[in-house]
Amino acid sequence: MSPLSQRTTPLAQRFRNLPISGAILAPLLALIVLFVISSLASEYFLxxxxxxxxxxxxxxxxxxxxxMxxxxxxxxxxxxVGSMLALVGVVVLYVLNTITDPFQAVILAMLAALVGGxxxxxxxxxxxxxxRIAAFVVTLATMSIFRSLALYFTDAAEVSTRNPLFQGVGGGFVLGLPIxxxxxxxxxxxxxxxxxxxxYGRHVCAVGANAQVARYSGIRVERVVLSTFLIAGVCVGLSAIMLTSRLxxxxxxxxxYFFELDAIAAVVIGGTALSGGRGTVxxxxxxxxxxxxxxxxxNLTGVSPYLQGLVKGAVILLAVLLQYKRAP
Known part of the structure; x- marks a missing residue:
């Protein structure tokens, strides 16, 4: 066996046999415990x-x-992603207010959200x-760019629509649950x-684990990385549809606002490594x-909203700390 195959075969095998159930066991137990505690702490929770x-x-x-x-x-x-949602939301409402036919407006607005994202x-x-710019630097810059564009196009004013059909997209219910x-x-x-x-999924994991080895394996690393940002943009567009139609x-x-923090926190708490290479949906x-x-x-227990960010930040730090403790 060649040195190259010795390096790439274990990598591919690792992601073919990922222990998914074990990866989510700790977050699942935390969710169950939190649910029980919450049901006991407030009579309104259930x-x-x-x-x-x-x-x-x-x-x-x-x-x-x-x-994410x-x-x-x-x-x-x-x-x-938070600023992107604001900009996409503005585009959605502009499309809704430009087209006179309500049904066509909704269809085109949803399409604009997905394409725009x-x-x-x-x-x-x-x-x-x-x-060749670090993702942290790029998205930190575009966070400011997207928010500024959203504010510029609206003069920092709220944009609304009177389309009678749009609110049913994100505000409706199916079998008792919101759409x-x-x-x-x-x-x-x-x-x-x-x-x-x-x-494709195995390639994403391989690129995150070791981009150089993935490149030696024949994986188009840049294309894979590019596609993940595109997927994130589409998800932002979908969320923008749901949120703007609800309101x-x-x-x-x-x-x-702060959606990027919530999204990253959810990913980290769920066991995905910030260093890349492993994680579960x-x-x-x-x-x-x-x-x-x-x-x-x-909110139910009356904790000051000024302290809620403190709690959320502490949860993120704890999740990351536990990841490092579990790492071999």
Whole structure:
């Protein structure tokens, strides 16, 4: 066996037999414990309406977090997703207000959201792969760029629509659950299949684990990295559809504010390594649910909103610390 095959075969084998159930066991146990504690701490927690609201709020950042999972597993990071959502939301409402036919307006606005998110994600990816700039620096810059563009196009004013059909997209219910929740879980199923049952998913993991070895194995590393940013952009577009249709408006200064923190936190809490190479979609789903329950309990128990960021930051630090403790 050649030295090259000795280096690449174990790598490919590692990602073909990833212990998915073991990777999400710790977050799942944490979610169960948190759920039990929350149900005992507040009599309102198990209220059907409260649980529905928690799931709805989780879905907005959870959809983005699924896209972020691909980016982080591939060894990158995207800090621009919150600002990107604000800019895409502005585009969506402009399309809705420009086209007179309500049905056509909704279809074209949703298409514009997905295409717009994909293009913005592609822009990030090209700067990282072709521009050879670190993902942290690129997305830190585009975070400011996208938010500024959203504010400029709207003069920092809230944009709304009177389209009678649009609110049903993100504000409707199916079988008692909000449509964004169904969208979130459906996306999770598709993303899990892509990540763990396709060659592309194995390539994403291999690139994040060791880009140089992946390149020796014949994997087009730049193309894989670029595609993960595109996936993240599409997920942002999908979340923008759900959020703007729920509110029938968008505030360019507030929309998506700190969504990047929530998305990254959900990914890390779910067990995905910030160094790249390993992670699970269902772990991210569990991480998003954990964050949602924590936020809900802080509100139900009357904790000051000024301290909620402290709690969220502490949870992120704890999750990262536990990752390093588990690392061989």
């Amino acid at each position: 209220n059907t309406r409260n649980l529905s609201n928690v799931l709805r709020q989780v879905s907005y950042t959870g959809i983005i977090a699924i896209g 999972t691909f980016v982080i597993i591939a060894g990158g990071i995207d800090l621009s 994909a293009l913005l994600g592609l822009f990030n990816g090209l700067l990282v792969t072709r521009g 964004p929740v169904w969208t979130f879980f459906a996306l999770a199923v598709v993303s899990h299949v892509v990540l763990f049952h396709t060659a 029938n408006s968008v505030s360019p200064s507030d929309a998506g 269902w772990g991210t789903v569990i991480g998003a649910l954990i964050l949602g329950i924590i936020n809900n309990m802080l």
